[in-house]
Amino acid sequence: MAFDFIKKVFSFGRKEAVEEKPDEAAPLPPLNFDALKPAEEGKSESAPSEPAPEIQPQPVPETQPAPPPEQPVTPEPQPQESPAKPQEIPPEPVGPEPEPAKPEPPEVPPAPAHRPEKPEIPAPAPELPKPPAEVPAPSPQEEPAAPPVEIPAEPEQVPAEVPGEAPPSTSLLREGDAEDADTPAEALAPDTSHEEESEPAAIDEIGQDIPAAPAGAIQPQVELEPAAITQPPVEIVSDPKPAAGKVTVTKKVEEKAEAQPAPAEAPRKSWFQRMREGLARSSRELSGNIAGVFTKRKLDEETLQDLEDVLIRADLGVETALRVTDALAASRYGKDVSDAEVRAVMATEVEKVLGPVAKPLELDLSHKPHVILVVGVNGTGKTTTIGKLAAKLTEGGLSVMLAAGDTFRAAAIEQLKIWGERTKSPVIATKLGADAAGLAYDAFEQAKAAGSDVLIVDTAGRLQNKAELMAELEKIVRVLGKLDPEAPHTVLQTVDATTGQNALNQVEIFRNVAGVNGLVMTKLDGTARGGILVAIAARHKLPVYFIGVGEGVEDLEPFSAGDFAKAIAGTG
Numbered sequence: 161m162a163f164d165f166i167k168k169v170f171s172f173g174r175k176e177a178v179e180e181k182p183d184e185a186a187p188l189p190p191l192n193f194d195a196l197k198p199a200e201e202g203k204s205e206s207a208p209s210e211p212a213p214e215i216q217p218q219p220v221p222e223t224q225p226a227p228p229p230e231q232p233v234t235p236e237p238q239p240q241e242s243p244a245k246p247q248e249i250p251p252e253p254v255g256p257e258p259e260p261a262k263p264e265p266p267e268v269p270p271a272p273a274h275r276p277e278k279p280e281i282p283a284p285a286p287e288l289p290k291p292p293a294e295v296p297a298p299s300p301q302e303e304p305a306a307p308p309v310e311i312p313a314e315p316e317q318v319p320a321e322v323p324g325e326a327p328p329s330t331s332l333l334r335e336g337d338a339e340d341a342d343t344p345a346e347a348l349a350p351d352t353s354h355e356e357e358s359e360p361a362a363i364d365e366i367g368q369d370i371p372a373a374p375a376g377a378i379q380p381q382v383e384l385e386p387a388a389i390t391q392p393p394v395e396i397v398s399d400p401k402p403a404a405g406k407v408t409v410t411k412k413v414e415e416k417a418e419a420q421p422a423p424a425e426a427p428r429k430s431w432f433q434r435m436r437e438g439l440a441r442s443s444r445e446l447s448g449n450i451a452g453v454f455t456k457r458k459l460d461e462e463t464l465q466d467l468e469d470v471l472i473r474a475d476l477g478v479e480t481a482l483r484v485t486d487a488l489a490a491s492r493y494g495k496d497v498s499d500a501e502v503r504a505v506m507a508t509e510v511e512k513v514l515g516p517v518a519k520p521l522e523l524d525l526s527h528k529p530h531v532i533l534v535v536g537v538n539g540t541g542k543t544t545t546i547g548k549l550a551a552k553l554t555e556g557g558l559s560v561m562l563a564a565g566d567t568f569r570a571a572a573i574e575q576l577k578i579w580g581e582r583t584k585s586p587v588i589a590t591k592l593g594a595d596a597a598g599l600a601y602d603a604f605e606q607a608k609a610a611g612s613d614v615l616i617v618d619t620a621g622r623l624q625n626k627a628e629l630m631a632e633l634e635k636i637v638r639v640l641g642k643l644d645p646e647a648p649h650t651v652l653q654t655v656d657a658t659t660g661q662n663a664l665n666q667v668e669i670f671r672n673v674a675g676v677n678g679l680v681m682t683k684l685d686g687t688a689r690g691g692i693l694v695a696i697a698a699r700h701k702l703p704v705y706f707i708g709v710g711e712g713v714e715d716l717e718p719f720s721a722g723d724f725a726k727a728i729a730g731t732g
């Protein structure tokens with residue numbers, strides 16, 4: 161604004177000079193207009209955008225005629241920047257500081273050239289102090305903070321710039337929060353490890369130390385109150401950037417309830433559609449290969465062998481592959497067979513394999529609580545599945561408590577707290593790196609005390625090494641058994657459907673260590689390799705309670721053998 165003002169002063173001078181000429185030429189009525197010119201010209205040149213602010217400063221400069229040396233410096237930058245625009249001021253600080261001052265001297269001369277305006281030149285002087293104020297600001301690269309310095313100088317601009325500043329501040333806060341929860345997960349592990357943890361002694365002597373632990377070290381660390389725990393997460397999760405709609409600014413920016421007309425979104429696909437699309441790659445590949453095998457060929461030993469290879473490459477496993485080829489050979493041997501017929505037989509056989517394992521999860525509520533331990537390799541969806549399951553249970557009227565047993569990853573703890581807030585389930589958490597078994601024990605006690613119907617315990621999927629992971633899981637199971645010999649009553653393992661053959665080994669390991677007695681196949685909405693589920697079912701015959709078909713709270717579906725078989729065979 162100061163620059164604008166200066167510029168206006170100069171422009172005003174020019175115009176006066178110009179007009180004076182006509183005045184000399186015709187000394188008639190124009191003389192009266194000359195008196196009016198100052199006000200009008202100032203407005204016209206200063207650009208219609210800022211009439212008021214520029215006019216006011218004029219009286220000020222007149223009162224301060226003192227500093228002449230600095231005057232030349234300030235006037236120049238103003239003309240360069242063109243019409244005074246508060247918005248253009250910010251860019252100045254961004255640019256190199258010395259530049260604006262240097263160019264000024266050259267332009268200064270032209271200004272004084274205008275004789276009549278010299279008296280007004282003193283006006284720029286008061287603005288000189290402003291540039292120095294901005295100079296410190298420009299040092300930073302992107303400082304929108306610099307402009308604010310000038311804002312206070314100009315009374316009228318303040319309101320205009322305030323709205324501009326507000327949004328960035330709020331968005332930064334939220335983004336920061338979000339990042340904290342996500343990225344630094346692994347990096348934080350070593351840092352926070354120095355924090356108080358449950359005594360290692362508890363690890364060795366579970367029975368004796370555990371009871372002491374809750375009272376001593378663990379107790380204070382445990383956070384039971386959902387409100388306290390979930391408060392911060394809530395802001396992270398439920399506060400996306402203000403949408404395009406209106407917002408109300410009170411303590412913070414809040415979206416107006418009515419301002420969300422819910423942009424017409426495409427209807428959400430059904431879980432089956434998402435699963436079918438997730439299995440599309442496997443299905444297409446399978447169908448294409450089957451078609452390739454049976455193009456203009458009768459069903460014989462060679463084609464059966466080729467089909468068996470195709471099915472095995474699709475992760476279905478040797479057992480299921482043989483089931484399909486045997487079934488096909490039994491009814492079609494020596495005949496022409498279309499790929500569609502082969503896929504139909506495949507769907508039937510796959511459904512036969514999956515049918516026995518497609519069972520609903522049953523909870524024995526005679527146990528208070530019914531303890532569900534969730535295990536699996538890191539990233540397979542344990543925490544997400546716990547959140548989805550907690551939502552189902554609470555919606556069904558059951559009281560649920562969550563235990564953040566994945567003390568290996570800070571983000572996992574925060575993630576579970578968020579799910580706890582969403583599902584209104586208390587979350588028992590402890591410090592990063594703390595003894596997971598101690599936490600599980602403490603959570604079990606608190607769930608008992610609270611009369612919770614279900615306690616779901618999250619666990620780490622990755623430790624320093626496999627032996628350590630296995631030792632921790634075994635210990636958790638052992639400790640839970642001290643409070644209820646039958647606990648954990650359900651041990652769920654999450655298996656990432658995008659994983660290939662390695663998933664078979666994962667189930668093998670966790671089953672042996674933690675006594676897995678049920679599976680949840682996650683990410684079937686992604687680029688799933690669904691064949692592996694068939695192989696797992698055939699080999700381990702563990703119940704598959706649910707499938708994950710998305711990251712949303714509702715994206716946990718009961719497993720249906722028939723639907724899955726149709727989707728993977730491409731017959732659905």
Ligand SMILES: Nc1nc2c(ncn2[C@@H]2O[C@H](COP(=O)(O)OP(=O)(O)OP(=O)(O)O)[C@@H](O)[C@H]2O)c(=O)[nH]1
Binds near residue numbers: 620622654
């Ligand atoms: N598309 C899709 N993504 C899923 C599904 N289940 C989980 N995810 C995502 O997979 C990622 C890992 O999920 P987590 O729940 O953190 O997995 P985790 O096993 O707890 O991981 P750790 O805490 O590292 O052991 C997250 O980005 C989830 O949103 C699913 O069914 N579909």
